Amino acid sequence: MLFKYDIIVVGAGHAGCEAAAAAANLGSRTLLITMDMNKIAQMSCNPAVGGIAKGQIVREIDALGGYMGLVTDQTAIQFRMLNRSKGPAMWSPRAQSDRARFIDAWRGILEHLPNLYIWQDTVNELIIRDGRVCGVRTEMDVTFEAGAVILTNGTFLNGLMHIGRTQIRGGRIAEPASQGISEQLMAAGMKVERMKTGTPVRIDGRSVHFDEMGEQPGENDFHKFSYMDTSRRVLKQLSCWTTFTNETTHEILREGLPDSPLYNGQIQSIGPRYCPSIETKIVTFADKTQHQLFLEPEGETTEEYYLNGFSSSLPLDIQLRALQSIPAFRDIHIYRPGYAIEYDFFDPTQLKHTLETKAIRNLFFAGQINGTTGYEEAGGQGIMAGINAHINCHGGDPFILGRDEAYIGVLIDDLVTKGVDEPYRMFTSRAEYRILLRQDDADMRLTEKAYQLGLAKTDRHELLTSKIEHRDALISFVENYSVKPQHLNSALEQAGTTPLARGCKLIDLVLRPQLTLPQLAEMVPALQAELDKLPETRKEEIVEAAEILLKYSGYIKREQVIAEKINRLENIRIKGKFDYNSIQSISIEARQKLSKIDPETIAQASRIPGISPSDINILLVLLGR
The missing domain is CATH 2.40.30.260 (Elongation Factor Tu (Ef-tu); domain 3)
Known part of the structure; x- marks a missing residue:
């Protein structure tokens, strides 16, 4: 029998779940194929979500309209904010989850999404015609056709587990490996390697x-x-x-x-x-x-x-x-x-920034198949692959996040530009604009984009609009309200900070590291009245957002200026404009790597390991810049 869908997602791990949900919510008729419906979104390793930089990715997935954050909140048995002793750019949420309830919550979401269908089976062959993926065939000998296919196979591609000298074929303990796809794509010219976790x-x-x-x-x-x-x-x-x-x-x-x-x-x-x-x-x-x-x-x-x-x-x-x-x-x-597992992955420099493969049109990869590790990295890739697969099927501009817009943007750019020589894990140190990519402001950065796509719904957008209005009103009050020494000095000394010699604006006190807005509200009745105007269920979130912008505005503005300068290079497109092998004035290494990656922009070219500033200057000269 033959069945037709817009998009097929192979694998129901964290990447597959986010990919399928995003595609379905955007309106694509989507099929999610999994070996075991009782293992949807299985937490194969530790039962925790988030952590350093990873927690920021989950906040970004949520801001885009994904589900990992919601499921984690519903199933959390412990929550902590890591790195509180450092600045807010380093704060990272982390939660322990109830493993079984996490699966149940995800399955409940997927089974009730319009446009999303689930099939329990193993995919062992892609249908490829004229350089384009057209569907899949399964172990049950069922053929599904689709406009796009997203592979999120995790550790299942030729998975092999090790306990001492004992070897067991499988993608996870007590679960079989998947065979056939790696061999097929290798025959099509794609580079397949092995990783271990x-x-x-x-x-x-x-x-x-x-x-x-x-x-x-x-x-x-x-x-x-x-x-x-x-x-x-x-x-x-x-x-x-x-x-x-x-x-x-x-x-x-x-x-x-x-x-x-x-x-x-x-x-x-x-x-x-x-x-x-x-x-x-x-x-x-x-x-x-x-x-x-x-x-x-x-x-x-x-x-x-x-x-x-x-x-x-x-x-x-x-x-x-x-x-x-x-x-x-x-x-x-x-x-x-405990056990180790080896599995196939594909060199991610074979991907576009949309996560579509360069070799086969409308075939997308997300998750550990790209050489990453972690539920959060997988989920971030999954939602981006789901969005772009939908766009490929129905039209529109590719959806790509910049390095100054999201950790997800850093993750994908690192993968497709630099490749991997070990399982890729996100760290705050990988992001050059981490002051702009805080966990508190992922909604400010991304929800409007998701709303324009149609992925973030009206209720989410209205919450964002309300939050911005309340936050900005609070900031305006703090910047303009004046305070006098006689009303505050006793309380300031008790708080361990220098008393005032003369009157000042309230913001001058907010900038002191010893003081917070809630502390100052106890000293300044007018500020307390402003806080009382905030919606009760979101008061603390809004106060935190306002305080971070007030205290760190100088650092934030400086980083925004740097990002804007670099973004000018992002606007200089070079894909298809050079035969790099013929440019003798750049190094041999640069010719080889530029030919392999075929970067979209000058900025991406500058991030390829081995490309020197002089190589970039030569390209700019050849462009007449």
Whole structure:
């Protein structure tokens, strides 16, 4: 039988769910194909969303009209804002989620979206005609035709798991691998490589001595992931726990190194530098006598715990003995050991900024298939692929976010411009404009764009408009209201800041690092009256947004000026204008890399590793600039 859709999404992980939802919400008749409907949006590794820079991506997905933030808020069993001791550009939300409820919440959303259909099956072949993807064939021998296909296969393409010398074919524990697609695309000329990731042991909490561990409770303030969610946290809030390895632990781990797939030659592929296995830690940091571990709950009611920091592919007996050497785990029982997994990915320099492949029209990649790691990076790519696949099918300009507009823009530009030599993970340090890309203002940056696309709906847009009006009114009041020393000096001294010698504008006090708007409201009745005008459910969010703009306006304006200068180069388009191999005045490396990447603009060309400023100047001269 033959079935027709506008867009087919292969894989229902975090990239696939966001891609399918975005395409369907934009009006495309969309089919989401997954091996197992009970594993939709499965949190394959730790049951947490967000973290340094990753939390900003989730806020951006939400601001665009995606669902990861909403689902995380609904299923959170702990929430924390990381990096509070640093400036707001570094603040990063992170939440533990109930793994089972996370799946249920996502499935409930997808099953009730108009235009979205789900099929349980395995795709083993793409239908490609005249350099264009036209559909897929499945293991059940069903043919689906479509105007565009988005591959979000995660770790399933020729997935191979390792536990010591034991090897198991699969994309995730107890789930089969996917075969056929890599071989087909390799035959079509696309570059396929292998990567490796890993996951830790899962522990039975009933066997843990929690009284011998450090407790990490969550926070319960107004912060959430979704700008739409102002409700109280739904589930019981739980603590995470910390402990340390010791020298005995390390000795046991070293015993297992000859049988470690990472060190006996079994695994040849690239692993994540920033999330190393425990065996890598004891080899790389041989002088350290301990490593911190984090025990994280998997759900509100389950006894299953995730041991963050103990990712491993060592033999089962070694993992178990090493854990038992830690006092809090001396009576440990486990649900399953940690394991490593190797899988296929495609060099992302083979993609356009829309995430469409250069080699095959209307074929899009998103998630770990592009060499990234992390639910958040996958979700960010997924929503962008879903939007652009819809545009390819129905017309419109490509939707591309700049490096000064979103972490998602940084992520995609890094992938398609620089490629990857290890699993790509987002950090705040990767963003040159991180003062502009704060977690508090993702809605200000992106929701209007999503509304113009039709992805963000009217209720979201109205909330944004209301927030801007209230924020700007508060800022205007603070900038123009005058205060006098006799009314404030006693309170200022109590707050640990210098008393006033003369009257000043209220903003002069806001700029002092010791003072916040809520503190000043207790000293200045007129300011309290302004805060009382704010909508109660969003008051704290609006006050925080206003205070950040007031305190950091100088830094923000300076970074905006720099971004505007660089953006002039983004407007100089060079794609198709040069035969780079014939330009003898640039270096051989520049000729090779420019030919391979074929950058869209001068700015993108300048970000390719190995392209020097003199190479860029020569291109500008040839353009008559």
